[in-house]
Amino acid sequence: MIHIDRSMVGLAAATLILAAMGGFVPDWLAFILTLALAKALVVQGVVLQMRAGLVSFGQGLFFCVGGYAVGMGGQFFGIHDAPLLLVVGALAAVALAAVLGLLMTRYRDIFFAMLSLALSMILFGVLVKSSDLGSTDGFNVHPATFFGHSFSNESYKSVLYLLTVFLAGGGALILHMVHHSGLGRIWEAIRENEIRVEYLGLSPRWLLYANYLLAAAFAALGGGLTALATGHIDPEMAFWTTSGEFVFIALLGGTAHVAAPFIAAILFAFVRTYAIEFTPHTWQMILGFVLLGIIVFLPKGLWSLVQSKRRAKA
Protein backbone atom coordinates (compact mmCIF):
# COMPACT_ATOMS: atom_id res chain seq x y z
CA MET A 1 0.00 0.00 0.00
CA ILE A 2 1.54 3.26 -1.12
CA HIS A 3 0.91 6.26 1.04
CA ILE A 4 -0.08 9.21 -1.14
CA ASP A 5 0.90 12.60 0.25
CA ARG A 6 0.45 16.19 -0.88
CA SER A 7 3.79 16.30 -2.71
CA MET A 8 2.84 13.34 -4.88
CA VAL A 9 -0.46 14.89 -5.87
CA GLY A 10 1.37 18.13 -6.64
CA LEU A 11 3.97 16.34 -8.76
CA ALA A 12 1.31 14.48 -10.71
CA ALA A 13 -0.62 17.71 -11.28
CA ALA A 14 2.53 19.55 -12.38
CA THR A 15 3.33 16.73 -14.82
CA LEU A 16 -0.14 16.91 -16.37
CA ILE A 17 -0.03 20.72 -16.59
CA LEU A 18 3.39 20.61 -18.27
CA ALA A 19 2.15 17.91 -20.65
CA ALA A 20 -0.95 19.96 -21.52
CA MET A 21 1.22 23.03 -22.09
CA GLY A 22 2.97 21.10 -24.87
CA GLY A 23 -0.16 21.65 -26.97
CA PHE A 24 0.11 25.41 -27.24
CA VAL A 25 3.58 26.66 -26.21
CA PRO A 26 5.83 27.76 -29.09
CA ASP A 27 8.48 25.36 -30.36
CA TRP A 28 11.44 27.18 -28.87
CA LEU A 29 9.89 27.11 -25.42
CA ALA A 30 9.08 23.42 -25.65
CA PHE A 31 12.67 22.81 -26.71
CA ILE A 32 14.10 24.75 -23.75
CA LEU A 33 11.77 22.92 -21.39
CA THR A 34 12.72 19.53 -22.85
CA LEU A 35 16.40 20.24 -22.30
CA ALA A 36 15.81 21.68 -18.83
CA LEU A 37 13.76 18.67 -17.71
CA ALA A 38 16.33 16.26 -19.13
CA LYS A 39 19.04 18.12 -17.26
CA ALA A 40 16.93 18.06 -14.11
CA LEU A 41 16.81 14.27 -14.32
CA VAL A 42 20.60 14.20 -14.19
CA VAL A 43 20.55 16.66 -11.31
CA GLN A 44 18.15 14.35 -9.44
CA GLY A 45 20.97 11.83 -9.41
CA VAL A 46 23.43 14.43 -8.12
CA VAL A 47 20.95 15.40 -5.39
CA LEU A 48 20.50 11.73 -4.51
CA GLN A 49 24.23 11.53 -3.90
CA MET A 50 24.29 14.83 -2.02
CA ARG A 51 21.62 13.54 0.34
CA ALA A 52 24.00 10.73 1.15
CA GLY A 53 26.85 13.20 1.66
CA LEU A 54 28.64 12.67 -1.66
CA VAL A 55 29.36 15.40 -4.19
CA SER A 56 30.18 14.15 -7.66
CA PHE A 57 32.14 16.36 -10.04
CA GLY A 58 31.90 13.61 -12.65
CA GLN A 59 28.23 12.89 -13.22
CA GLY A 60 28.90 13.93 -16.83
CA LEU A 61 30.35 10.43 -17.22
CA PHE A 62 26.93 8.75 -17.07
CA PHE A 63 25.24 11.68 -18.81
CA CYS A 64 27.64 11.10 -21.69
CA VAL A 65 27.20 7.31 -21.63
CA GLY A 66 23.43 7.78 -21.90
CA GLY A 67 23.82 10.22 -24.78
CA TYR A 68 26.32 8.11 -26.70
CA ALA A 69 24.25 4.96 -26.16
CA VAL A 70 21.34 6.67 -27.90
CA GLY A 71 23.56 7.96 -30.70
CA MET A 72 25.48 4.73 -31.22
CA GLY A 73 22.38 2.57 -30.94
CA GLY A 74 20.89 4.38 -33.94
CA GLN A 75 24.17 4.67 -35.85
CA PHE A 76 25.72 1.25 -35.45
CA PHE A 77 23.20 -1.22 -34.04
CA GLY A 78 20.06 -0.35 -35.93
CA ILE A 79 18.00 0.45 -32.83
CA HIS A 80 15.72 3.32 -33.73
CA ASP A 81 13.04 3.29 -31.07
CA ALA A 82 13.45 6.14 -28.55
CA PRO A 83 12.16 4.38 -25.41
CA LEU A 84 14.26 1.32 -26.22
CA LEU A 85 17.35 3.49 -26.81
CA LEU A 86 16.82 5.22 -23.46
CA VAL A 87 16.52 1.86 -21.70
CA VAL A 88 19.70 0.66 -23.42
CA GLY A 89 21.48 3.85 -22.31
CA ALA A 90 20.33 3.49 -18.72
CA LEU A 91 21.37 -0.17 -18.67
CA ALA A 92 24.77 0.66 -20.10
CA ALA A 93 25.27 3.34 -17.44
CA VAL A 94 24.15 1.03 -14.65
CA ALA A 95 26.48 -1.70 -15.90
CA LEU A 96 29.39 0.75 -15.96
CA ALA A 97 28.40 2.08 -12.53
CA ALA A 98 28.24 -1.47 -11.20
CA VAL A 99 31.93 -1.84 -11.98
CA LEU A 100 33.10 1.67 -11.06
CA GLY A 101 30.90 1.67 -7.96
CA LEU A 102 33.04 -1.06 -6.44
CA LEU A 103 35.90 1.44 -6.46
CA MET A 104 33.97 4.67 -5.87
CA THR A 105 32.13 3.53 -2.77
CA ARG A 106 35.45 3.33 -0.92
CA TYR A 107 35.84 7.12 -1.15
CA ARG A 108 34.19 10.07 0.57
CA ASP A 109 34.35 13.85 0.53
CA ILE A 110 36.89 15.44 -1.78
CA PHE A 111 38.30 12.07 -2.78
CA PHE A 112 34.95 10.99 -4.15
CA ALA A 113 34.67 14.33 -5.95
CA MET A 114 38.16 14.07 -7.44
CA LEU A 115 37.94 10.43 -8.47
CA SER A 116 34.55 10.93 -10.12
CA LEU A 117 36.05 13.89 -11.98
CA ALA A 118 39.01 11.76 -13.10
CA LEU A 119 36.78 8.95 -14.35
CA SER A 120 34.64 11.26 -16.44
CA MET A 121 37.79 12.88 -17.85
CA ILE A 122 39.01 9.42 -18.87
CA LEU A 123 35.87 8.95 -20.94
CA PHE A 124 36.36 12.45 -22.37
CA GLY A 125 39.94 11.56 -23.31
CA VAL A 126 38.88 8.31 -24.96
CA LEU A 127 36.08 9.94 -26.95
CA VAL A 128 38.25 12.83 -28.13
CA LYS A 129 40.68 10.32 -29.60
CA SER A 130 38.07 8.00 -31.18
CA SER A 131 37.85 9.07 -34.81
CA ASP A 132 35.09 6.52 -35.50
CA LEU A 133 32.90 8.46 -33.11
CA GLY A 134 33.76 11.84 -34.60
CA SER A 135 36.48 12.84 -32.09
CA THR A 136 35.85 16.30 -30.65
CA ASP A 137 33.00 16.98 -33.10
CA GLY A 138 30.88 14.04 -31.99
CA PHE A 139 28.18 12.98 -34.44
CA ASN A 140 24.52 13.51 -35.24
CA VAL A 141 21.79 11.40 -33.71
CA HIS A 142 19.26 9.94 -36.13
CA PRO A 143 15.62 10.84 -35.43
CA ALA A 144 14.10 7.96 -33.51
CA THR A 145 10.69 6.33 -33.62
CA PHE A 146 8.35 6.07 -30.63
CA PHE A 147 7.04 2.55 -29.99
CA GLY A 148 7.35 1.82 -33.71
CA HIS A 149 5.66 5.03 -34.89
CA SER A 150 7.69 7.59 -36.76
CA PHE A 151 6.70 11.25 -36.73
CA SER A 152 7.24 14.25 -38.96
CA ASN A 153 9.66 16.93 -37.79
CA GLU A 154 6.95 19.10 -36.13
CA SER A 155 5.20 16.40 -34.16
CA TYR A 156 8.52 14.66 -33.41
CA LYS A 157 9.46 17.53 -31.11
CA SER A 158 6.09 17.49 -29.36
CA VAL A 159 6.21 13.74 -28.82
CA LEU A 160 9.74 14.00 -27.44
CA TYR A 161 8.58 16.80 -25.15
CA LEU A 162 5.72 14.65 -23.86
CA LEU A 163 8.04 11.69 -23.32
CA THR A 164 10.45 13.90 -21.37
CA VAL A 165 7.68 15.38 -19.23
CA PHE A 166 6.30 11.98 -18.31
CA LEU A 167 9.72 10.49 -17.64
CA ALA A 168 10.62 13.47 -15.46
CA GLY A 169 7.30 13.29 -13.60
CA GLY A 170 7.53 9.53 -13.15
CA GLY A 171 11.14 9.77 -12.07
CA ALA A 172 10.28 12.46 -9.55
CA LEU A 173 7.47 10.37 -8.07
CA ILE A 174 9.72 7.37 -7.71
CA LEU A 175 12.49 9.45 -6.16
CA HIS A 176 10.03 11.11 -3.78
CA MET A 177 9.02 7.68 -2.54
CA VAL A 178 12.66 6.60 -2.32
CA HIS A 179 13.59 9.70 -0.30
CA HIS A 180 10.85 8.90 2.21
CA SER A 181 11.54 5.18 2.35
CA GLY A 182 13.80 3.51 4.87
CA LEU A 183 16.57 3.45 2.29
CA GLY A 184 16.30 7.21 1.74
CA ARG A 185 16.44 7.88 5.48
CA ILE A 186 19.49 5.66 5.87
CA TRP A 187 21.31 7.58 3.15
CA GLU A 188 20.75 10.77 5.12
CA ALA A 189 21.98 8.99 8.22
CA ILE A 190 25.18 8.06 6.36
CA ARG A 191 25.72 11.71 5.54
CA GLU A 192 25.25 12.67 9.17
CA ASN A 193 27.34 9.94 10.72
CA GLU A 194 28.55 7.01 8.72
CA ILE A 195 30.24 5.14 11.54
CA ARG A 196 27.08 5.07 13.63
CA VAL A 197 25.23 3.56 10.68
CA GLU A 198 27.89 0.89 10.63
CA TYR A 199 27.35 0.29 14.36
CA LEU A 200 23.68 -0.23 13.64
CA GLY A 201 24.72 -3.28 11.63
CA LEU A 202 24.26 -1.81 8.16
CA SER A 203 26.87 -1.58 5.44
CA PRO A 204 27.25 2.05 4.28
CA ARG A 205 29.37 0.86 1.40
CA TRP A 206 26.64 -1.26 -0.21
CA LEU A 207 23.99 1.32 0.56
CA LEU A 208 26.08 3.95 -1.22
CA TYR A 209 26.65 1.44 -4.02
CA ALA A 210 22.90 1.30 -4.60
CA ASN A 211 22.80 5.11 -4.45
CA TYR A 212 25.56 5.33 -7.06
CA LEU A 213 23.75 2.97 -9.46
CA LEU A 214 20.46 4.84 -9.15
CA ALA A 215 22.16 8.19 -9.75
CA ALA A 216 23.91 6.76 -12.81
CA ALA A 217 20.63 5.51 -14.26
CA PHE A 218 19.04 8.96 -13.89
CA ALA A 219 22.06 10.65 -15.44
CA ALA A 220 21.96 8.31 -18.44
CA LEU A 221 18.25 8.91 -18.91
CA GLY A 222 18.86 12.66 -18.93
CA GLY A 223 21.76 12.23 -21.33
CA GLY A 224 19.69 10.10 -23.70
CA LEU A 225 16.85 12.62 -23.75
CA THR A 226 19.31 15.47 -24.33
CA ALA A 227 20.84 13.58 -27.26
CA LEU A 228 17.42 12.95 -28.79
CA ALA A 229 16.33 16.57 -28.31
CA THR A 230 19.46 18.27 -29.66
CA GLY A 231 20.11 15.60 -32.30
CA HIS A 232 23.81 15.77 -31.60
CA ILE A 233 26.34 14.36 -29.15
CA ASP A 234 29.97 15.28 -28.50
CA PRO A 235 32.65 14.49 -25.87
CA GLU A 236 31.93 17.80 -24.12
CA MET A 237 29.13 15.90 -22.33
CA ALA A 238 31.81 14.15 -20.26
CA PHE A 239 34.00 17.23 -19.70
CA TRP A 240 34.19 18.23 -16.06
CA THR A 241 32.54 21.64 -16.58
CA THR A 242 29.34 19.83 -17.64
CA SER A 243 29.39 17.99 -14.32
CA GLY A 244 30.07 21.28 -12.56
CA GLU A 245 26.88 22.67 -14.06
CA PHE A 246 24.90 19.76 -12.58
CA VAL A 247 26.36 20.46 -9.15
CA PHE A 248 25.46 24.12 -9.61
CA ILE A 249 21.81 23.35 -10.41
CA ALA A 250 21.61 20.90 -7.52
CA LEU A 251 22.83 23.55 -5.08
CA LEU A 252 20.59 26.19 -6.63
CA GLY A 253 17.50 24.10 -5.98
CA GLY A 254 18.54 22.46 -2.76
CA THR A 255 18.19 18.85 -1.73
CA ALA A 256 15.10 19.05 0.43
CA HIS A 257 12.45 18.11 -2.15
CA VAL A 258 12.33 16.35 -5.53
CA ALA A 259 10.63 19.36 -7.12
CA ALA A 260 13.61 21.61 -6.37
CA PRO A 261 15.91 20.34 -9.16
CA PHE A 262 13.16 20.86 -11.74
CA ILE A 263 12.51 24.42 -10.64
CA ALA A 264 16.24 25.13 -10.55
CA ALA A 265 16.89 23.56 -13.96
CA ILE A 266 14.07 25.50 -15.62
CA LEU A 267 15.17 28.74 -13.98
CA PHE A 268 18.75 28.03 -15.01
CA ALA A 269 17.73 27.37 -18.62
CA PHE A 270 15.79 30.64 -18.91
CA VAL A 271 18.37 32.81 -17.21
CA ARG A 272 21.01 31.30 -19.45
CA THR A 273 18.98 31.83 -22.62
CA TYR A 274 18.58 35.53 -21.86
CA ALA A 275 22.01 36.08 -20.34
CA ILE A 276 23.77 34.65 -23.38
CA GLU A 277 21.70 36.89 -25.60
CA PHE A 278 22.35 40.11 -23.70
CA THR A 279 25.72 39.65 -22.00
CA PRO A 280 27.53 36.74 -23.64
CA HIS A 281 30.82 37.37 -21.84
CA THR A 282 29.53 37.74 -18.31
CA TRP A 283 27.25 34.73 -18.17
CA GLN A 284 29.64 32.57 -16.15
CA MET A 285 30.43 35.49 -13.91
CA ILE A 286 26.75 35.87 -13.08
CA LEU A 287 26.64 32.14 -12.32
CA GLY A 288 29.61 32.46 -10.02
CA PHE A 289 28.11 35.31 -8.03
CA VAL A 290 24.76 33.53 -7.79
CA LEU A 291 26.52 30.41 -6.52
CA LEU A 292 28.37 32.41 -3.85
CA GLY A 293 25.11 34.14 -2.93
CA ILE A 294 23.35 30.81 -2.49
CA ILE A 295 26.13 29.41 -0.33
CA VAL A 296 26.11 32.46 1.93
CA PHE A 297 22.42 33.37 2.06
CA LEU A 298 20.47 30.26 1.05
CA PRO A 299 22.61 27.27 2.00
CA LYS A 300 19.65 24.95 1.53
CA GLY A 301 18.87 26.24 -1.96
CA LEU A 302 15.86 27.97 -3.44
CA TRP A 303 13.57 25.36 -1.95
CA SER A 304 14.21 26.75 1.52
CA LEU A 305 12.21 29.82 0.39
CA VAL A 306 9.20 27.56 -0.14
CA GLN A 307 9.76 25.85 3.19
CA SER A 308 10.14 28.99 5.26
CA LYS A 309 6.94 30.39 3.78
CA ARG A 310 5.12 27.20 4.75
CA ARG A 311 6.51 27.34 8.25
CA ALA A 312 5.47 30.97 8.60
CA LYS A 313 1.91 29.98 7.69
CA ALA A 314 1.76 27.11 10.18
Add this chain to the structure above:
Amino acid sequence: MTTFYAIFIDGMIYASWLFLVAAGLTVIYGVMRILNMAHGSFYAIGAYCAASLVGWYFSDFDGNPYLSYLLLIGCALVAGLVVGVVIEQGLLRFMYKRNELLMIIITYALLLILEDATKLAFGVDPYFTYQPYALLGRSDIGGLAFANYDLLLVVVSAAIGLFCWLVLNRTHIGKVLRAVIHDREVAVAMGVNVRLMFAGTFIFGTTLGALAGALTAPSISVSPGIGVEVIVLAFAVVVVGGLGSIEGAIVGALLVGMTRSLAVHLAPQIELFVIYGVMSLVLAVRPQGLFGRTLARKI
Protein backbone atom coordinates in the same frame (compact mmCIF):
# COMPACT_ATOMS: atom_id res chain seq x y z
CA MET B 1 67.85 4.99 -28.55
CA THR B 2 66.68 8.24 -30.13
CA THR B 3 63.13 7.42 -29.11
CA PHE B 4 64.31 6.77 -25.59
CA TYR B 5 66.01 10.19 -25.44
CA ALA B 6 62.95 11.84 -26.89
CA ILE B 7 60.65 10.16 -24.39
CA PHE B 8 62.91 10.97 -21.46
CA ILE B 9 63.54 14.63 -22.28
CA ASP B 10 59.97 15.34 -23.39
CA GLY B 11 58.84 13.64 -20.20
CA MET B 12 61.14 15.80 -18.09
CA ILE B 13 59.94 18.99 -19.80
CA TYR B 14 56.30 18.05 -19.39
CA ALA B 15 56.84 16.94 -15.79
CA SER B 16 58.51 20.22 -14.88
CA TRP B 17 55.65 22.14 -16.44
CA LEU B 18 53.17 19.98 -14.50
CA PHE B 19 55.02 20.65 -11.28
CA LEU B 20 54.98 24.41 -11.91
CA VAL B 21 51.23 24.28 -12.40
CA ALA B 22 50.55 21.98 -9.46
CA ALA B 23 52.90 23.48 -6.85
CA GLY B 24 50.59 26.36 -5.86
CA LEU B 25 47.61 24.03 -5.64
CA THR B 26 49.32 21.60 -3.29
CA VAL B 27 50.75 24.38 -1.08
CA ILE B 28 47.31 25.92 -0.62
CA TYR B 29 45.70 22.57 0.14
CA GLY B 30 48.46 21.51 2.47
CA VAL B 31 48.13 24.50 4.76
CA MET B 32 44.54 25.65 4.29
CA ARG B 33 42.71 22.41 3.35
CA ILE B 34 41.18 24.20 0.38
CA LEU B 35 41.16 22.27 -2.88
CA ASN B 36 41.32 25.36 -5.05
CA MET B 37 39.37 24.91 -8.27
CA ALA B 38 40.22 28.49 -9.25
CA HIS B 39 43.92 27.68 -9.44
CA GLY B 40 43.69 27.27 -13.22
CA SER B 41 42.32 30.81 -13.43
CA PHE B 42 45.39 32.19 -11.64
CA TYR B 43 47.45 30.36 -14.23
CA ALA B 44 45.35 31.96 -16.98
CA ILE B 45 45.67 35.43 -15.46
CA GLY B 46 49.44 35.05 -15.24
CA ALA B 47 49.58 33.86 -18.84
CA TYR B 48 47.43 36.74 -20.10
CA CYS B 49 49.35 39.41 -18.20
CA ALA B 50 52.66 38.07 -19.44
CA ALA B 51 51.49 37.61 -23.02
CA SER B 52 50.03 41.09 -23.34
CA LEU B 53 52.88 42.88 -21.54
CA VAL B 54 55.68 41.06 -23.34
CA GLY B 55 53.81 41.39 -26.63
CA TRP B 56 53.66 45.14 -26.07
CA TYR B 57 57.34 45.22 -25.10
CA PHE B 58 58.42 43.65 -28.38
CA SER B 59 56.08 45.52 -30.68
CA ASP B 60 56.11 49.07 -29.28
CA PHE B 61 59.26 49.23 -27.23
CA ASP B 62 62.71 48.71 -28.66
CA GLY B 63 64.58 47.51 -25.58
CA ASN B 64 67.02 44.74 -24.87
CA PRO B 65 65.12 41.53 -25.75
CA TYR B 66 66.59 39.69 -22.76
CA LEU B 67 64.84 42.11 -20.42
CA SER B 68 61.57 40.47 -21.50
CA TYR B 69 62.31 37.56 -19.15
CA LEU B 70 62.44 39.96 -16.25
CA LEU B 71 59.17 41.46 -17.42
CA LEU B 72 57.64 37.98 -17.72
CA ILE B 73 58.47 37.06 -14.15
CA GLY B 74 57.81 40.52 -12.73
CA CYS B 75 54.30 40.83 -14.09
CA ALA B 76 53.44 37.31 -12.90
CA LEU B 77 54.55 38.18 -9.38
CA VAL B 78 52.52 41.41 -9.39
CA ALA B 79 49.44 39.78 -10.90
CA GLY B 80 49.56 36.84 -8.49
CA LEU B 81 50.05 39.14 -5.53
CA VAL B 82 47.19 41.47 -6.45
CA VAL B 83 44.73 38.68 -7.29
CA GLY B 84 45.74 36.72 -4.20
CA VAL B 85 45.28 39.65 -1.83
CA VAL B 86 41.94 40.66 -3.36
CA ILE B 87 40.48 37.16 -3.23
CA GLU B 88 41.79 36.21 0.18
CA GLN B 89 40.83 39.48 1.84
CA GLY B 90 37.63 40.04 -0.14
CA LEU B 91 36.14 36.56 -0.05
CA LEU B 92 37.95 33.57 1.32
CA ARG B 93 38.65 34.82 4.83
CA PHE B 94 34.91 34.89 5.44
CA MET B 95 34.59 31.28 4.36
CA TYR B 96 37.27 29.49 6.40
CA LYS B 97 34.89 27.78 8.81
CA ARG B 98 33.10 25.84 6.06
CA ASN B 99 33.87 22.22 5.27
CA GLU B 100 36.21 21.02 2.55
CA LEU B 101 33.48 20.00 0.15
CA LEU B 102 31.81 23.38 0.30
CA MET B 103 35.18 25.07 -0.19
CA ILE B 104 35.51 23.19 -3.50
CA ILE B 105 32.20 24.65 -4.59
CA ILE B 106 33.13 28.15 -3.41
CA THR B 107 36.36 28.05 -5.39
CA TYR B 108 34.35 26.66 -8.32
CA ALA B 109 32.22 29.82 -8.15
CA LEU B 110 35.44 31.81 -8.07
CA LEU B 111 36.60 29.99 -11.19
CA LEU B 112 33.42 30.93 -13.04
CA ILE B 113 33.85 34.58 -12.04
CA LEU B 114 37.55 34.79 -12.90
CA GLU B 115 37.03 32.98 -16.18
CA ASP B 116 34.76 35.77 -17.42
CA ALA B 117 36.79 38.50 -15.73
CA THR B 118 39.82 37.50 -17.83
CA LYS B 119 37.65 37.49 -20.94
CA LEU B 120 36.43 40.99 -20.13
CA ALA B 121 39.92 42.26 -19.39
CA PHE B 122 41.80 40.65 -22.27
CA GLY B 123 39.17 39.87 -24.89
CA VAL B 124 38.58 36.51 -26.54
CA ASP B 125 41.26 36.65 -29.25
CA PRO B 126 44.37 34.56 -28.70
CA TYR B 127 47.68 36.19 -27.75
CA PHE B 128 51.02 35.02 -29.13
CA THR B 129 54.36 35.85 -27.53
CA TYR B 130 56.84 33.56 -29.17
CA GLN B 131 59.82 35.99 -28.85
CA PRO B 132 61.14 34.87 -25.44
CA TYR B 133 60.75 31.29 -26.62
CA ALA B 134 62.57 31.78 -29.92
CA LEU B 135 65.27 34.00 -28.43
CA LEU B 136 67.12 31.18 -26.69
CA GLY B 137 67.43 29.01 -29.76
CA ARG B 138 67.68 25.23 -29.80
CA SER B 139 70.22 22.67 -28.76
CA ASP B 140 71.02 19.29 -30.11
CA ILE B 141 70.78 16.38 -27.70
CA GLY B 142 71.50 12.94 -29.10
CA GLY B 143 70.47 14.02 -32.57
CA LEU B 144 67.24 15.66 -31.46
CA ALA B 145 66.56 19.40 -31.36
CA PHE B 146 65.03 20.79 -28.17
CA ALA B 147 64.05 24.38 -27.48
CA ASN B 148 66.39 25.84 -24.88
CA TYR B 149 63.46 27.64 -23.32
CA ASP B 150 61.84 24.29 -22.49
CA LEU B 151 65.09 22.99 -21.02
CA LEU B 152 65.42 26.15 -18.95
CA LEU B 153 61.90 25.49 -17.66
CA VAL B 154 63.16 22.23 -16.15
CA VAL B 155 65.80 24.16 -14.20
CA VAL B 156 63.35 26.87 -13.08
CA SER B 157 60.84 24.27 -11.98
CA ALA B 158 63.47 22.40 -9.99
CA ALA B 159 64.53 25.67 -8.37
CA ILE B 160 60.95 26.48 -7.36
CA GLY B 161 60.53 22.99 -5.95
CA LEU B 162 63.74 23.34 -3.95
CA PHE B 163 62.69 26.79 -2.74
CA CYS B 164 59.33 25.53 -1.47
CA TRP B 165 60.96 22.58 0.23
CA LEU B 166 63.62 24.78 1.89
CA VAL B 167 61.07 27.32 3.11
CA LEU B 168 58.90 24.60 4.56
CA ASN B 169 61.66 22.53 6.15
CA ARG B 170 64.54 24.87 6.92
CA THR B 171 63.07 28.20 8.04
CA HIS B 172 61.19 29.52 11.03
CA ILE B 173 58.10 30.33 8.94
CA GLY B 174 58.22 26.80 7.58
CA LYS B 175 58.25 25.38 11.07
CA VAL B 176 55.23 27.45 12.06
CA LEU B 177 53.45 26.40 8.85
CA ARG B 178 54.12 22.76 9.61
CA ALA B 179 52.62 23.28 13.03
CA VAL B 180 49.49 24.73 11.40
CA ILE B 181 49.34 21.81 8.96
CA HIS B 182 49.75 19.31 11.75
CA ASP B 183 47.11 20.72 14.10
CA ARG B 184 45.47 24.04 13.44
CA GLU B 185 43.83 24.37 16.85
CA VAL B 186 46.92 23.64 18.87
CA ALA B 187 48.86 26.06 16.68
CA VAL B 188 46.34 28.79 17.50
CA ALA B 189 46.59 27.94 21.19
CA MET B 190 50.38 28.34 20.99
CA GLY B 191 49.98 31.87 19.70
CA VAL B 192 50.41 31.31 15.99
CA ASN B 193 48.59 33.89 13.91
CA VAL B 194 46.83 31.36 11.71
CA ARG B 195 44.91 33.96 9.74
CA LEU B 196 48.14 35.65 8.73
CA MET B 197 49.62 32.28 7.81
CA PHE B 198 46.55 31.48 5.72
CA ALA B 199 46.67 34.81 3.93
CA GLY B 200 50.38 34.43 3.23
CA THR B 201 49.99 30.88 1.99
CA PHE B 202 47.11 31.74 -0.30
CA ILE B 203 48.93 34.69 -1.82
CA PHE B 204 52.05 32.57 -2.27
CA GLY B 205 49.93 29.90 -3.96
CA THR B 206 48.24 32.29 -6.37
CA THR B 207 51.60 33.83 -7.23
CA LEU B 208 52.99 30.37 -8.03
CA GLY B 209 49.96 29.77 -10.26
CA ALA B 210 50.39 33.09 -12.07
CA LEU B 211 54.13 32.42 -12.45
CA ALA B 212 53.39 29.05 -14.04
CA GLY B 213 51.07 30.78 -16.49
CA ALA B 214 53.55 33.52 -17.31
CA LEU B 215 56.36 31.02 -17.91
CA THR B 216 54.11 28.93 -20.17
CA ALA B 217 52.74 31.89 -22.15
CA PRO B 218 55.63 32.11 -24.66
CA SER B 219 55.19 28.49 -25.76
CA ILE B 220 51.41 28.41 -26.24
CA SER B 221 48.67 30.53 -27.74
CA VAL B 222 47.01 32.22 -24.79
CA SER B 223 43.26 31.94 -25.32
CA PRO B 224 40.11 31.51 -23.22
CA GLY B 225 39.75 28.08 -21.65
CA ILE B 226 43.41 27.40 -20.85
CA GLY B 227 42.69 27.65 -17.12
CA VAL B 228 39.91 25.08 -17.20
CA GLU B 229 42.12 22.61 -19.05
CA VAL B 230 45.06 23.11 -16.73
CA ILE B 231 43.20 22.71 -13.47
CA VAL B 232 42.25 19.07 -14.07
CA LEU B 233 45.85 18.24 -14.96
CA ALA B 234 47.04 19.92 -11.78
CA PHE B 235 44.46 17.94 -9.81
CA ALA B 236 45.72 14.72 -11.33
CA VAL B 237 49.29 15.55 -10.32
CA VAL B 238 48.59 16.52 -6.72
CA VAL B 239 46.16 13.68 -6.15
CA VAL B 240 48.72 11.17 -7.42
CA GLY B 241 51.42 12.60 -5.19
CA GLY B 242 49.20 13.13 -2.16
CA LEU B 243 47.32 16.36 -1.53
CA GLY B 244 49.35 18.98 0.26
CA SER B 245 52.77 17.45 -0.16
CA ILE B 246 55.55 19.19 -2.13
CA GLU B 247 57.56 15.98 -2.51
CA GLY B 248 54.34 14.33 -3.62
CA ALA B 249 53.75 16.96 -6.28
CA ILE B 250 57.28 16.41 -7.62
CA VAL B 251 56.84 12.64 -7.78
CA GLY B 252 53.31 13.00 -9.17
CA ALA B 253 54.51 15.38 -11.88
CA LEU B 254 57.34 13.03 -12.85
CA LEU B 255 55.04 10.01 -12.93
CA VAL B 256 52.32 11.71 -14.95
CA GLY B 257 54.83 13.53 -17.20
CA MET B 258 56.80 10.40 -18.05
CA THR B 259 53.69 8.29 -18.60
CA ARG B 260 52.23 10.88 -20.92
CA SER B 261 55.50 11.17 -22.80
CA LEU B 262 55.60 7.39 -23.22
CA ALA B 263 52.03 7.46 -24.50
CA VAL B 264 52.68 10.35 -26.90
CA HIS B 265 55.62 8.56 -28.51
CA LEU B 266 54.39 4.99 -28.44
CA ALA B 267 50.58 5.13 -28.50
CA PRO B 268 49.31 8.64 -29.24
CA GLN B 269 45.64 7.59 -29.15
CA ILE B 270 45.73 7.13 -25.39
CA GLU B 271 47.56 10.38 -24.58
CA LEU B 272 44.72 12.06 -22.68
CA PHE B 273 43.37 8.86 -21.26
CA VAL B 274 46.65 7.84 -19.67
CA ILE B 275 46.96 10.87 -17.36
CA TYR B 276 43.68 10.19 -15.61
CA GLY B 277 44.34 6.47 -15.87
CA VAL B 278 47.44 6.92 -13.69
CA MET B 279 45.45 9.08 -11.30
CA SER B 280 42.65 6.52 -10.95
CA LEU B 281 45.12 3.68 -10.54
CA VAL B 282 47.02 5.45 -7.75
CA LEU B 283 43.78 6.43 -6.02
CA ALA B 284 42.51 2.87 -6.24
CA VAL B 285 45.59 1.53 -4.48
CA ARG B 286 46.44 4.47 -2.22
CA PRO B 287 43.47 6.82 -1.79
CA GLN B 288 45.58 9.39 0.07
CA GLY B 289 48.11 9.53 -2.79
CA LEU B 290 51.72 8.37 -2.75
CA PHE B 291 52.88 10.83 -0.09
CA GLY B 292 49.62 11.58 1.69
CA ARG B 293 48.96 10.95 5.37
CA THR B 294 46.16 8.63 6.39
CA LEU B 295 43.74 10.08 8.91
CA ALA B 296 42.06 8.17 11.68
CA ARG B 297 38.29 8.06 11.44
CA LYS B 298 36.52 10.16 14.04
CA ILE B 299 33.11 9.37 15.42
